[in-house]
Amino acid sequence: MSDNNYDIIVIGAGCGGLTAAVCAAKEGKKVLLLERHNAPGGFTSSFVRGRFEFDVSLHQLCGFSKEAGLGELRRIFDSIGISEKISWTDVPDAFRLVSKSSDGTKIDVTMPFGVENFINAMETYVPGSKKSMEKLFNLAEYIEKATTYFSESDGQYNLREIRRIMKEHGNFVRTAPYSVNEVLNALGVPQKAQEIFNAYWMYLGVDCDRLSFTHYVSMVHSYLKYGSVVPTFRSHALSMALAGALEDHDGEIRYNSHVSRILFKDGHASGVILKNGERIECNHIICTCSPTTAYSKMMKKSDVPVSAVKRTNARTYGARGACVYLGLNRSPKDLGIKDYSVFITDSADTAYQFTLMKSIDSNNAQAAVCLNIANPDCSPAGTTVLCLTTLYTDNCWADVSPENYFEEKDMLAARLIANYEQATGITIHNNIEELEVATPVTFARYTNTPQGTIYGYFGDDWDGIVPRIMTEATDCDTKGLRFCGGWGAQLSGVSSSVASGRNAAFATLGDIEEERSENNEK
Amino acid sequence: MKNKVIVRSSFKDIRNFTSIPETRKGIIAEAPETPLIANYAVNSVANFLHPPTQYLKVKQVAEITRDVRAYILEPDTTHGTAKLAYFRPGQSISITMKIGSAVVSRPYTLCSSPLRSIDDEYVIIVKKKPDGFASHYILNNWRKGTEITASSPFGTFYYQPLRDSKNIVGVCDNQGISAFLSMAEAIADESFKIDLTLIYSARKQSEAIMAERLDELAENSPNFRVIYVFSDEHVFKCERGFVTKSLIEKYAPGSKYSLFACGSQTLYNRILPQIAELKLENKFIRFGLNGQIENPAGLPDFPKDAADKTFLCKVMRNGKLIGTVACASTETLLVALEREGIEAPSLCRSGDCGFCRAKLIKGHVFIPNGIDSRRLADSSYGIIHPCCSYPMSDMTLVIN
Numbered sequence: 001m002s003d004n005n006y007d008i009i010v011i012g013a014g015c016g017g018l019t020a021a022v023c024a025a026k027e028g029k030k031v032l033l034l035e036r037h038n039a040p041g042g043f044t045s046s047f048v049r050g051r052f053e054f055d056v057s058l059h060q061l062c063g064f065s066k067e068a069g070l071g072e073l074r075r076i077f078d079s080i081g082i083s084e085k086i087s088w089t090d091v092p093d094a095f096r097l098v099s100k101s102s103d104g105t106k107i108d109v110t111m112p113f114g115v116e117n118f119i120n121a122m123e124t125y126v127p128g129s130k131k132s133m134e135k136l137f138n139l140a141e142y143i144e145k146a147t148t149y150f151s152e153s154d155g156q157y158n159l160r161e162i163r164r165i166m167k168e169h170g171n172f173v174r175t176a177p178y179s180v181n182e183v184l185n186a187l188g189v190p191q192k193a194q195e196i197f198n199a200y201w202m203y204l205g206v207d208c209d210r211l212s213f214t215h216y217v218s219m220v221h222s223y224l225k226y227g228s229v230v231p232t233f234r235s236h237a238l239s240m241a242l243a244g245a246l247e248d249h250d251g252e253i254r255y256n257s258h259v260s261r262i263l264f265k266d267g268h269a270s271g272v273i274l275k276n277g278e279r280i281e282c283n284h285i286i287c288t289c290s291p292t293t294a295y296s297k298m299m300k301k302s303d304v305p306v307s308a309v310k311r312t313n314a315r316t317y318g319a320r321g322a323c324v325y326l327g328l329n330r331s332p333k334d335l336g337i338k339d340y341s342v343f344i345t346d347s348a349d350t351a352y353q354f355t356l357m358k359s360i361d362s363n364n365a366q367a368a369v370c371l372n373i374a375n376p377d378c379s380p381a382g383t384t385v386l387c388l389t390t391l392y393t394d395n396c397w398a399d400v401s402p403e404n405y406f407e408e409k410d411m412l413a414a415r416l417i418a419n420y421e422q423a424t425g426i427t428i429h430n431n432i433e434e435l436e437v438a439t440p441v442t443f444a445r446y447t448n449t450p451q452g453t454i455y456g457y458f459g460d461d462w463d464g465i466v467p468r469i470m471t472e473a474t475d476c477d478t479k480g481l482r483f484c485g486g487w488g489a490q491l492s493g494v495s496s497s498v499a500s501g502r503n504a505a506f507a508t509l510g511d512i513e514e515e516r517s518e519n520n521e522k
Numbered sequence: 523m524k525n526k527v528i529v530r531s532s533f534k535d536i537r538n539f540t541s542i543p544e545t546r547k548g549i550i551a552e553a554p555e556t557p558l559i560a561n562y563a564v565n566s567v568a569n570f571l572h573p574p575t576q577y578l579k580v581k582q583v584a585e586i587t588r589d590v591r592a593y594i595l596e597p598d599t600t601h602g603t604a605k606l607a608y609f610r611p612g613q614s615i616s617i618t619m620k621i622g623s624a625v626v627s628r629p630y631t632l633c634s635s636p637l638r639s640i641d642d643e644y645v646i647i648v649k650k651k652p653d654g655f656a657s658h659y660i661l662n663n664w665r666k667g668t669e670i671t672a673s674s675p676f677g678t679f680y681y682q683p684l685r686d687s688k689n690i691v692g693v694c695d696n697q698g699i700s701a702f703l704s705m706a707e708a709i710a711d712e713s714f715k716i717d718l719t720l721i722y723s724a725r726k727q728s729e730a731i732m733a734e735r736l737d738e739l740a741e742n743s744p745n746f747r748v749i750y751v752f753s754d755e756h757v758f759k760c761e762r763g764f765v766t767k768s769l770i771e772k773y774a775p776g777s778k779y780s781l782f783a784c785g786s787q788t789l790y791n792r793i794l795p796q797i798a799e800l801k802l803e804n805k806f807i808r809f810g811l812n813g814q815i816e817n818p819a820g821l822p823d824f825p826k827d828a829a830d831k832t833f834l835c836k837v838m839r840n841g842k843l844i845g846t847v848a849c850a851s852t853e854t855l856l857v858a859l860e861r862e863g864i865e866a867p868s869l870c871r872s873g874d875c876g877f878c879r880a881k882l883i884k885g886h887v888f889i890p891n892g893i894d895s896r897r898l899a900d901s902s903y904g905i906i907h908p909c910c911s912y913p914m915s916d917m918t919l920v921i922n
Contacts, residue, residue, distance in 0.1 A: 038867060038879045038922050039900075048876070048895045049678065139527055162540055171527045174535035177542060186529040237899035244903065254840055255879075255922040256867060296558035306555055314553035320564070329805050398563030402570045402608045403640060410683050417684065432685040433805035445568040452564045467546040474547070 005281040006032045008508060009272055011259050012288030014042025014447075015494050016485025018242035019501030020286045020508075022080045025251035027509055032280065033246060034257040034272070041239030042288070042447060042485070043454065044494055049434040051380050052327035054387065056438070057454065058235040059203070059341060059369050060091045060228035062219055062495040071226045072148065073495040076502050081248075082241045087232035089375045094118065094223060096339045097199040098423040099348040101192055107348055109196055110339065113227045122193055129193035136187055136197075139171055140221035146172035147218050150469060172214070176466045180208035180216045195348035202343060202367050203493065205319030205391050205455045207354035212464035215491070232375060235494075262287070262294060262481065264303040269480030284511060286504045288485035288497075290457075292450050305477045315463060318455030318492065319357075319391035320440035324413045327434030328384040332372045335384060336426045340373040344423040358394040360412070364419050366390045386428065388416040395451050397440040409437045449486075456486035465491055482508055571608060571674070576615070577601035578670040581643065589650040590731050591661060592633070596642050598669055606639040609675030611704040611714055612784075614811070615644070616673040616869045621659045623863045628656045629811065629870055631784075632675065633700035633732075635707035635714075647700050647732065676869060679784060679810045681705070681716055687806060689779040692720040693765055693793055696731045698784030698810050703732055706739045709746045717745045719773050723765050723789060725754040749773050764792055767799040784810030812872040812893055818912055819852050823891045825914060833885075833913040837864060838920045855880075855887070855908035855919065866908065866921050873910030882906050885917025 010021040013035035021033040039045065043057040063073035066088065077083040094111040101107050109125045111118055115137050123130040146169035166173045175183050180201075184194045198208045200220055208216070231237040243253055261273035262285060271281040287294050292312050295304045328335060345365045347353045357363045371378045371385045379385045390412075400408045417429050440452025447454075457463060468475070468489040475489070476482055486492035488500030529535050577598040584592040597603040614631040634645035648660045664670075679701060681690065692702045699722070708714030724730040727750070736748045750760040751769065761769060770781070781802060783793060790809070797807060815821070819829045828851040835847045835855060849858035856878055859866040869877035873893035882904045893910050894901075908919070 038877065046897055046899075048897060053898055135525070135527075138525055142525075159540075166536060166539075171525070173539045174527055174532065175529055177535065177538035178529050183527075183529055187527070231899075233898040233902070236897045237902075240899045240903045252841055292558060293560075296560040301557075304558075307550075309555055309558060310553040311550045312558055313556060314550045329803060395562075395564060398567065400567060402567060403636075405567065405571060405608070406610055413684055429684065431805070433803075435682055435685050440564050441568045441571065444562070444565040445572045448565070450562045450565065452568070462546050462549050467542050470543045471546050474543075 004279070006030050007282065007512070008032075008284045008286060009034060009280065009282040010286045010288070011262075011272070012036075012042060012485065013040040013239070013243065013253060013255075014288050014485050014497060015044045015239065015242065016488065016497035016501040016504075017042070017286070017288040018239065018246065019076065019080070019498045020288075020484050020505040021251050021253075022242060022245045022249060023502050023505035024286075024508065025246055025249035026080060027505075029509070029512075031246070031251040032282070033251060033253045034259050034274070035253065035255050036258045036448070037446070038255045039236070039239075040243040040253065040255075041236055044235045044239050046234035046236040047436070049325070049436055050327060051383070052385055052434050053234055053378075054325040054327075054385060054436065055230075055235050055371070057321070057323070058230060058494060059367065059389070060223075060230055062228060062493065063222045063226065064088075064229050064495070065226040066090070066229070071222060073498055074226075076498055080242075080245050082245050085241045085244070086237055088229040089232045091228040091230060091340055091374045093340055095199055096342045097196055097348070098342060099195070099199075099345045101195055102347070102349045103191070107192070107195065111196065111199075113224055115221070115224045118224050122196060125196065126190050126193040129190050132187050132189040133193060133197075136184070136189060136217070137221065137224075139175065139187070140217045142169075142171050143175070143214060143218060144221060145169070147214065176212075176214045178213050179461060180211050180213045183213040183217075198348070198350055199343045201350045202365065202391055204459060204491065205393070206459045206464070207350040209351040210461045210464075211459065212461070212466055215459070215465040230371070230374060234378075238494075260298065262298045262303075264300070264478075264480075267303075267479055269478065283480060284508050285481045286508055287481060287483050288487070289448060290450055290487050291483055293448065294481070294483075303478075307477045311475070315457045316460070317451055317453040318458045319393055320395070320397065320452045321438070321443055321454035322390050322392065322412060322440060323438045324388040324416045325434075325436040325438070326384075326386040326388070326417075326428065326432055327379065328386060328428055328431040329382070329433040330384060330431050331382050332370055332384045334382075335428060335431065337370045337373065337384060337386070337424075339424075340370060342368045342420075342424065344368065344419055354393050357390070357392055358396065360392070360396045360408075363390060363392060364415075366416055366419060368420055383433070388420055390416060392440060395440075397452065400441070405441065409439055412439065413437045454486075455492040456488070459491050465489065476507075480511070482511075570605065573603070573607055573674050576607060576672045576674060577603040578644070578672050580664050580666055580668040580670065583665060586647065586731055587728070589661070590647060592645055592647050593660075593664060595644040595646065595670060595672075601669070606642060606644055607674045608639055609636050610680035611636060611708045612680035612701040612810075613675040613677045614870075615646070615675055618671045619656060619659060621656065624861050625863055625865050626656055626860045627868045627871070629677075631677075631700035631704070631810075633703040633707075635704060635711050637708065637711050637713045647703075649696065649731070673869060676875065677811065678874075679782070679808060681714070681780075685805060686780040686808070687778045688715075689717045689775045689777060690719070691770060691774050691779050691781050692718055693723070693770070693781065693783040693785070693789070694720065695723045695785040695789045696729055697786040697813075698789070699732055701784045701810055702782075703736065706736060706743075706746045706748075710739045710743045715745075717775070718747075719775070720746070720748045721751060721765055721770065721773060722748055723751045723753075723785070726752055727755065727757050727760070765789075765796065767796045770796070770800060778806070780806045780808065782808045782810075787812065787816050811870055811874060814854065814857075814871055815890060815893075815910075818888075818890065821890050823888075824912075825888055828888065828914050834916045835885075835913060836918040838918065839922070849913045851888070851912055851914060853912070855906075855911050855913060858913075859908065859921070864921070868909055871909045873907050876907060878907050878909045879905060880908050880922065881920040883918045883920055885913070885915040887911040887917070888914050
C-alpha cells in the first residue's frame with residue numbers, strides 16, 4: 001500500500017468524525033482524518049477572548065454518568081478509553097423555565113436532576129401531575145432498554161425482526177410512531193406539566209407536536225437519571241482527548257486540509273482531492289459534512305444516485321443557531337445569577353413558539369447557560385461566563401446585507417441580553433467585559449453547513465430518529481461513502497454525533513468485511 | 523403485561539410502528555429529482571464577509587514621507603476576488619509574501635473607512651522599519667498593479683457598542699495610527715457613530731504620520747479630535763512630553779469613556795502604569811495587537827541562561843519531516859520557519875488569534891507572560907502558537 005492510500009478517510013474532525021476515526025483505527029484500519037480547520041472539534045470547540053474561554057456550543061452532555069458503563073455516551077467513551085482522560089464537572093440542576101403557559105399564566109420553575117426529584121418538583125408546581133409523571137418515567141425506563149438495542153441495531157427491519165421487537169419492547173413500539181405531545185396526552189399528563197416537561201425541546205429544535213416522543217423522552221430521562229456533565233476545561237478538552245485517542249491507535253489527522261472532491265471509481269468511493277490539489281486514495285469514506293454539500297459540491301453529478309437526490313430534496317434543515325458569549329466583570333453571586341441553565345420563551349406552546357422563531361424580530365427565545373454555576377473556576381475570580389443561545393426556524397439571516405451585518409449582530413446581542421434581564425430580573429449589560437456574537441452566518445463560515453444550520457436535517461415526524469434508524473440500511477446508496485455526525489440517523493448534539501460516529505465506523509468495517517468476502521468468492 | 527401503554531389503540535399503534543419505514547420511503551420517493559442547490563444564501567453572506575483568501579492589486583501608491591507609503595488596494599478580479607470583504611474600523615488583513623526564499627506574512631490594519639471598501643478600496647500604510655524585512659520589501663517593490671494575497675479582515679480591536687462607552691479616548695503612536703485613522707474616516711462619513719478623542723504620541727512632529735489627514739477630519743467632524751504629544755520638541759497648540767495619566771484625564775470626557783490603545787511596545791510599556799493609575803474597569807481598556815516582541819531577552823521572565831543560544835527545530839507536516847530549522851532563542855519559531863521558506867500558517871503574529879496553532883512533540887519553548895492566549899486544553903496537549911513561542915531547546919514541531 002502506498003503512502004497516500006488509506007483504508008478509511010474521515011472527512012471532518014467534529015466529535016462524530018473523531019469518534020468514527022478512533023473506532024475504525026482501534027480495529028486496526030489505516031485511518032486518515034481530514035479537517036478544514038486548524039483544530040479538532042467542529043461545534044465541540046472553544047475560543048478565547050481576553051481572560052475568558054468560551055464553549056462554542058456545548059450546554060451539557062447527555063448520557064454520561066460519572067460511573068463507568070452508565071449512559072450511552074459514557075459507554076462509548078469507556079470503549080475508546082477516554083472517559084478517565086477528561087476532567088468532568090457536574091451540572092447542578094436540570095433547568096429553569098421562564099415562559100408563559102397556554103392558559104395565560106406565567107411559568108417560572110426550577111427543575112432538579114433525579115427522576116424522583118423531578119416528579120416531586122413537578123407535583124409542587126402542577127398539583128395532581130404525579131401519577132401521570134410516574135407513568136411517563138416508568139415508560140422512559142422501559143424505552144431506555146429498548147433504544148439501547150434499537151440504536152445499536154443494523155437498521156434492517158423485516159417483519160420477523162419487528163415481531164421480535166414488539167414482543168420484547170411493546171411499550172416502545174406502541175409509542176415510537178408518535179410525537180411528544182400525543183403520548184403525553186395519552187398518558188394524561190396535565191397541560192402545564194407537559195409545558196414544563198417540554199422545556200428541553202430547543203436542544204433538538206423540533207416542536208413537540210412533531211418531535212419524536214422516543215427521542216425526547218430518552219434525552220430527558222437520561223439527563224434526569226444520570227445527571228449531566230461538562231468537561232472541566234471546556235469542550236475543546238473533549239475534542240483533544242478524542243484526537244489523542246486517534247493518534248494512540250496510529251490514526252492520522254491532518255488539519256488545514258479542505259476536501260474539495262470525493263472520488264468514485266466504478267460506483268465505489270475511491271479517494272478525495274484536497275483544495276490544494278493533493279489526491280489521496282482510500283477504499284471507504286465517512287463524511288461528516290452534510291450529504292447535501294457532498295452531493296452538490298464534492299461529487300461528480302454522475303456519481304450521485306437519483307435516490308440520494310430525492311432523499312435530500314425531501315428533507316429540510318434543522319434550526320439555525322445564534323449565540324452571544326459574554327465575559328462579565330462580576331461574580332455570579334454579585335450579579336445574582338443562580339441558575340446554570342435557563343430556558344426563556346414567549347410561549348410554552350412549542351408549536352407556537354416555533355413559528356415565532358421564523359424571523360429575527362419575533363424571536364425572543366433563548367437557552368442561557370452560566371458555566372460558573374457548575375464550574376466556579378471556569379473564569380477568573382470575580383468574573384462570570386454567560387452564553388445566550390437562540391434558534392431560528394427559517395433562513396432569516398440570509399436577507400442581511402454584508403454592510404448591515406455587524407449592526408444586525410450587535411442588535412441580536414442587545415435583544416438576547418435584554419430578554420435575559422427581563423426574564424430573570426438580573427442586570428448584566430453594565431458588566432460586559434468581553435462579548436462575541438455568533439450568528440447563522442458565523443456557523444456557516446466555520447462549519448460550512450447549509451444556511452448555517454446547527455442541527456443537521458430537520459427532525460420532522462417522518463424524518464425523526466425512529467424512521468431514520470429503521471431505514472438506515474437503505475439510506476446508504478453511495479457505495480463506500482457513509483455519513484455521520486449531526487447529519488446522521490441520531491440527529492445532532494454531541495452524544496448523538498458520537499453515537500453516529502461509532503455506528504458509521506462499525507457499518508464501514510462491516511462493508512469492508514462484506515466486500516472482502518465478495519471478492520474472495522470471485 | 524403490566525403498565526401497558528396504549529396511545530391510539532393497540533392495533534393502530536402497532537400498525538403505525540410497522541409502517542414507519544414505508545412512510546418515510548414513500549415521502550422520499552415522491553420528492554422531486556431537481557438538481558441539488560450548491561449555494562445557500564446564508565453561506566454566501568458568510569463567504570462575502572470572510573473569504574478564505576482575498577486576491578488584491580495595488581491601485582495606487584501615495585508617498586507620505588520618504589519611509590512611509592500608503593497603498594490603495596483593489597480586488598483582483600482576474601484571480602477571482604470580485605468584491606472586498608467588509609470590516610469594522612480597527613480590523614486588519616494579513617498579507618502573505620514570498621521574499622527571496624522566505625515566505626512571510628504581515629498583518630496590516632486597514633486605515634480607510636469600511637464604506638470605502640464598498641467602492642472597492644482598502645488603504646494600508648506601510649512604514650519602513652530600520653531593521654525591517656517585509657516593510658523594506660514592500661516599499662522597494664510594490665507599485666501600481668502589484669498582485670497581493672491577503673486574508674479577510676480579522677481582529678478584535680474594534681468598538682463594540684454593548685461593551686464600550688460611546689466616548690473613546692484613543693492613545694497611539696505612529697505604529698498604531700491606522701486603526702484610529704479608520705475610525706476617524708468612518709466618523710467623518712457618518713458610518714460610525716462614536717466620539718473619538720485621539721492622543722497621538724511621537725518624538726517629533728515629523729514622525730506623526732498622517733497628521734494632515736487627521737487634522738482635516740477633526741476640522742470637519744465634531745465627533746473627532748486629535749491631540750499631539752511630542753517628547754522632543756515644542757510645537758504650537760500641541761502637548762510636550764509623554765502620555766500620562768493627567769494628560770489622558772485632561773482630554774477625556776467628563777463622563778465614562780473607553781480607552782483604546784494601539785501602537786508600539788515602547789508606547790505600551792510607557793502607558794501601562796499610567797493607565798493603571800486611571801483605575802478604569804478592565805472592560806473600558808482595549809489594546810491593539812502586540813506585534814512581534816522587539817526585545818524578548820529583555821523581558822523580566824525570559825530565561826537568563828537561554829540568551830544568545832540557537833537551537834535546532836525539526837519541522838513535521840502530514841507525518842513527514844519537511845525541514846530542520848536553526849532558531850535563535852530570541853526569535854519566534856514562526857520567524858525561523860518563514861526564513862527557511864516553510865509555508866506555516868499565521869495571521870495576527872501576536873499570540874492572539876491561534877491561527878498558527880502547532881504541536882510541540884519534543885523540546886520546550888518560552889512564551890512571554892500575558893500573551894499566551896491558548897485554549898486551556900491546548901496548553902496541556904503540547905499545543906503552542908509559534909508566533910509567540912521562543913525555542914529553549916532542540917525540538918520537534920508539527921505544523922499544519
